[in-house]
Amino acid sequence: MQTLTDADIFAAGDIGAVVDHPRPKAGVFAVRQGPPLTENIRLRLLGEAAKPFRPQEKFLSLISTGDKCAVVSRGNWAAEGAWAWRWKDFIDQRFMQKFNKLPEMYPAKMDQDVHLDPRLVGAEHAAELVRAGVSEIGDLPKGLTDTEKALGAISTFVMRCGGCGSKVGSTMLDRVLAELAPSSRSDVVIGLDEPDDAAVVNVPEGKQLVQSVxxxxxxxxxxxxxxxxxxxHALxxxxxxxxxxxxxxxTVTIPYGVESxxxxxxxxxxxxxxxVLSTENTALVGGHTSEGSELALGLTVTGFVDAGTAMRxxxxxxxxxxxxxxxxxxxxLFAADMRCKAKGRWVCAALCxxxxxxxxxxxxxxxxxxxAMTDVSxxxxxxxxxxxxxxxxxxxxVTLDIVPALEGTLEVMDKGIFSSLHAENVRLRRAISGLEKAARNPVYPLIFDPQTAGGLLASVPADNAESCVNALRELGYGSAIAIxxxxxxxxxxxxxxLLV
Incomplete structure (x- = not known):
């Protein structure tokens, strides 16, 4: 499965043909090529010789004829009938279940010894050489770093500095900023397009600053x-x-990696x-970008409001x-998504x-x-x-049964899937009366669920509440409701x- 023209390129499935061992373009060969393909890519990265691969000569073919019947063949033997279709359906369903029912993921127990593949010692040795200041490509294990580009990639993951040494380089940052088109405002005196150390903005007369991070x-x-x-969320x-x-x-944290x-x-x-900021006429006037283990973004937003009129x-x-x-x-939902337990349409609806x-x-x-008003977060x-x-x-x-939930939320909660912050939020249950009865309601866990970019919760005079809800729905907040x-x-x- 290693190509003849480039030792670093591998192929599997219908896009590749095995020299000296021609086989039909059948799924059974693509599936069987997976494990040896993985093994040989690992060996190549470690500078070791790839293992030879010879595909099987005989294979089972099951072809549906469209009427819940199928034709089955293997070598010179063939048959047909409804039983063959049931056989094919059983095999297909079993294969697809591997994608629908994924194994549970459990966090590593750091207090126990973790088994490491001995072959990874090669990669560790390469990293140590980089730390020691190796500059010649030939000094590294063959196959692991055949080019300067590969050496640069390895050096990306070794020792990283802290302090301002962890900042993203100015050249790369300049290229990124040149590609962006932040909105401008007349009250921004010095912004992102200037090289100064801080932004300068004007505050309109009679206004008070409102700040959040x-x-x-x-x-x-x-x-x-x-x-x-x-x-x-920040807005x-x-x-x-x-x-x-x-x-x-x-404030951006970008994962370590190859510069591109x-x-x-x-x-x-x-x-x-x-x-989003441009749509809301909000000017991005500066920030800080550093390296870290995970992608993260923070925004410090400044706004203004007429003096004495801020909502509380x-x-x-x-x-x-x-x-x-x-x-x-x-x-x-996103806790479930991390475990591959959330349906695609649930995640898409949540993101919307x-x-x-x-x-x-x-x-x-x-x-x-x-x-009074607040955002639910x-x-x-x-x-x-x-x-x-x-x-x-x-x-x-609060009437518990009418609290709106995103599609799929109650289903994943019923399976015991919750956000990692959920347990901390549950501690506030001491503020609830009628707790014993409410806790048996399937909607009960929903009120503790931490929200990202959630909606607004407000108290509205009773005479205006119905009209307000109708107006919100007309504005596109289809789930707006008096709870x-x-x-x-x-x-x-x-x-x-809580009323149930």
Missing amino acids: DFFRSFIGDPFVFGKVAAN GDIFAMGAEPQTALA KVEADLLQLLSGALN KSGMNTGDILVLTKPLGTGA SMTQSNRAAADCFIGYGTT GFGLLGHLVEMTKASGVATT GEVREADAGQPAIQ
Whole structure:
């Protein structure tokens, strides 16, 4: 499976033909080539000789005739019938189940000895040579580093400096920034297009600054989409305060790697963030980019609001109606996705929700006289509701069964899959009355689920609540719903009552 023209290129399946051993283009050969292909690629990387491969001469063929019958053959023998189709269906279903039912992944136990493949010693030896300052390609194991490009790739993963030595190089950063087109604002005096040490912005007269920062590591493999989600999440705090975003500073951690890959990931990440920031007329005015083990993005967002008009969590009044704009479940769904237990459509729907801006919802709430507002994020619905009731000196009643959930959330929770922050959020259950009955409801775990780029939770005067919900739905928040009401606090009693 090693090509004749290049020892570093391998082929398997229909795209390759085995010299001296011609075989039909059948799936059975492609499947059987997998293990020896993996083995020989490893040997090549370690500079060792590849093992010869000879495909089987006889194989079983099962071809459906389209009427739940099939033809079966092996060598000179052949037969047909419905039994052959059932045989083929059994084999096909068993094969596909390997992709639908993946084995569980368990974290490594660091207190136990971990078995290492002895052949990896070759790679470790190469890394030690690089650390020692080896400059001649011939000094490294043959096959592992045949070119200067390969040597550079290896050196990428050895000792990395801290401090400012961990920053991404200026040349690469300049190339990335040249590809971007951040939005500009007239109130930004010195921004990203200038070489100065800090940004300078004007604050409109009669305005107060509103500032917030968010930072977290990536949970998906697409840097562009992650950039969009992170930017939307960071802006949520500004909108929840009823403010207008003005500028943003980015803090990026980019994984160690070959320069071309690092540059591509950084470009995609910042392009995704700018896609959202530009839509919201928010100027990216600077930031810091450093190396790390995982891709992460943080944004410090600055906005402004008319003096004395910022929305707070502390304004809830007895009789107000609690309105939620987006469904819950991002924490559990992406925990399931990490285990390959989430369906594609569930993840896609969650990402659509996470990239939906909260600006229009915030404006709508303010227009209908909302008294208090917050965005639902890491502490979950219950955690943020606890903050609001405590700050306002009131209690609330929530109808558990109508709290909206993203598709698939309750299903993965029923399987015991939760976010790693879920258990910490559950500690707030002491704020709930009627806990014993509520805990038996399948929706109960949902209120503890940490949200990324979640929706807004607001208290709206009862007379305006129905019109507000209808307006939110017309604005594209299809899951917007009134989930409860604000009531007077009872001394010595939990502040949140769950109705089931």
